[in-house]
Amino acid sequence: MKISNTPTIRRMPTYLHRLFRLRMSGQEWVSCADLAQYMGIPHIMVRKDIAMTGLPGNRRHGFKVVDLIDAILRLLGWDKASSATLIGAGSLGAALLGFDDFQSYNFRIESVFDSSPDKIGRVIHGHEIFDLADIRKRLKLAPPKVGIICVPAVGAQLVADILISLGIKYIWNFSNVCLNVPPGVIVQREVIAGGLAVLFAKINKAESGDTDPVEE
Amino acid sequence: MKISNTPTIRRMPTYLHRLFRLRMSGQEWVSCADLAQYMGIPHIMVRKDIAMTGLPGNRRHGFKVVDLIDAILRLLGWDKASSATLIGAGSLGAALLGFDDFQSYNFRIESVFDSSPDKIGRVIHGHEIFDLADIRKRLKLAPPKVGIICVPAVGAQLVADILISLGIKYIWNFSNVCLNVPPGVIVQREVIAGGLAVLFAKINKAESGDTDPVEE
Numbered sequence: 256m257k258i259s260n261t262p263t264i265r266r267m268p269t270y271l272h273r274l275f276r277l278r279m280s281g282q283e284w285v286s287c288a289d290l291a292q293y294m295g296i297p298h299i300m301v302r303k304d305i306a307m308t309g310l311p312g313n314r315r316h317g318f319k320v321v322d323l324i325d326a327i328l329r330l331l332g333w334d335k336a337s338s339a340t341l342i343g344a345g346s347l348g349a350a351l352l353g354f355d356d357f358q359s360y361n362f363r364i365e366s367v368f369d370s371s372p373d374k375i376g377r378v379i380h381g382h383e384i385f386d387l388a389d390i391r392k393r394l395k396l397a398p399p400k401v402g403i404i405c406v407p408a409v410g411a412q413l414v415a416d417i418l419i420s421l422g423i424k425y426i427w428n429f430s431n432v433c434l435n436v437p438p439g440v441i442v443q444r445e446v447i448a449g450g451l452a453v454l455f456a457k458i459n460k461a462e463s464g465d466t467d468p469v470e471e
Numbered sequence: 472m473k474i475s476n477t478p479t480i481r482r483m484p485t486y487l488h489r490l491f492r493l494r495m496s497g498q499e500w501v502s503c504a505d506l507a508q509y510m511g512i513p514h515i516m517v518r519k520d521i522a523m524t525g526l527p528g529n530r531r532h533g534f535k536v537v538d539l540i541d542a543i544l545r546l547l548g549w550d551k552a553s554s555a556t557l558i559g560a561g562s563l564g565a566a567l568l569g570f571d572d573f574q575s576y577n578f579r580i581e582s583v584f585d586s587s588p589d590k591i592g593r594v595i596h597g598h599e600i601f602d603l604a605d606i607r608k609r610l611k612l613a614p615p616k617v618g619i620i621c622v623p624a625v626g627a628q629l630v631a632d633i634l635i636s637l638g639i640k641y642i643w644n645f646s647n648v649c650l651n652v653p654p655g656v657i658v659q660r661e662v663i664a665g666g667l668a669v670l671f672a673k674i675n676k677a678e679s680g681d682t683d684p685v686e687e
Binding site: 261262264265266267268269272273293294295331332333337345346347349350351353354355356357360362401425427431432433436439441442443444445446447448449450451452453454455456457458459461 | 477478480481482483484485488489509510511547548549553561562563565566567569570571572573576578617641643647648649652655657658659660661662663664665666667668669670671672673674675677
């Protein structure tokens with residue numbers, strides 16, 4: 256299974272979000288046109304994205320909602336449960352803890368750490384904040400699959416080093432810095448300003464009269 | 472100027488972040504190899520990205536840091552000042568208000584609105600939170616260029632409609648829903664889970680022994 260097209264991968268959670276709602280409303284089938292209209296992207300883009308899942312469609316009805324959900328979850332490896340620890344319970348960390356969809360991805364943030372005395376012991380969206388100084392003691396027996404780094408840039412490398420020393424190989428990095436990691440460790444860095452750059456690319460094109468769309 | 476490659480556009484703020492630091496440390500020149508090492512991506516990818524700016528490099532020294540900063544800012548339209556209003560001062564909104572780099576992009580969040588009585592009047596990262604009910608009164612004479620929507624999904628369409636009625640044509644949407652907007656309005660939707668999908672695509676590839684990199 257070859258998925259190297261990043262914009263396609265990035266769109267998958269949006270399809271899922273829509274499909275979960277359709278399932279909840281009792282809708283059995285969905286067409287590419289439906290999804291294209293919801294997302295405001297060309298029909299052909301949706302068709303290509305869904306083709307990545309390998310799910311065969313029905314010529315008349317489109318795709319079965321539950322089958323398409325399963326196919327996307329499988330494509331992303333979200334059919335299996337994954338655990339994570341989150342470091343840094345500031346505003347961004349709190350936003351992630353409040354993100355409802357993770358549950359549908361079988362992705363569970365099972366521990367949260369911070370080093371600030373006014374955060375330790377507090378509960379955010381049902382998660383107790385533990386002292387970062389205890390992280391080794393708490394995680395060494397069963398380290399989670401993914402480490403989520405939401406600390407300020409200055410502390411991010413140190414946190415990454417700790418996570419890696421605990422055997423965590425996959426890092427979702429929200430700090431505003433690129434991390435140095437050994438081979439075999441995979442980092443996905445989120446750059447909030449990346450989206451702003453894409454927005455401005457779209458604006459610049461529109462204002463220059465270029466109607467060729469910028470892909471999401 | 473044709474920029475339709477979204478991964479390239481998304482990387483530009485990361486180059487900028489690095490280049491600002493180099494400039495601050497007094498470094499005059501930077502090579503593609505430097506930037507590639509910092510970001511952990513292939514050298515050739517950096518070379519192609521920078522080629523988008525049209526800036527000619529020096530065979531021996533690479534690129535002048537200050538010139539490359541200017542070229543990227545110009546490419547993104549960030550050489551000109553832009554203003555924004557942010558709606559929804561929850562944890563995600565607060566995280567955006569604390570994001571230092573916007574200033575370097577000449578991008579200024581000049582007003583913040585919320586409808587929650589316990590947020591109105593508070594100050595977050597130097598921004599006073601205004602009552603959403605007053606938005607028309609406050610913005611009608613000089614609507615900002617960009618509206619940033621950080622409200623929960625259920626209120627997002629209403630907020631978008633208000634912004635559009637005020638003449639705001641560009642929307643950076645952090646709510647977990649796709650917006651219905653009239654032609655001419657440009658929306659950039661941020662999907663936090665999009666990055667998690669990309670992380671898992673990388674993980675799945677690595678665990679299946681596929682060494683072909685997933686592009687950022």
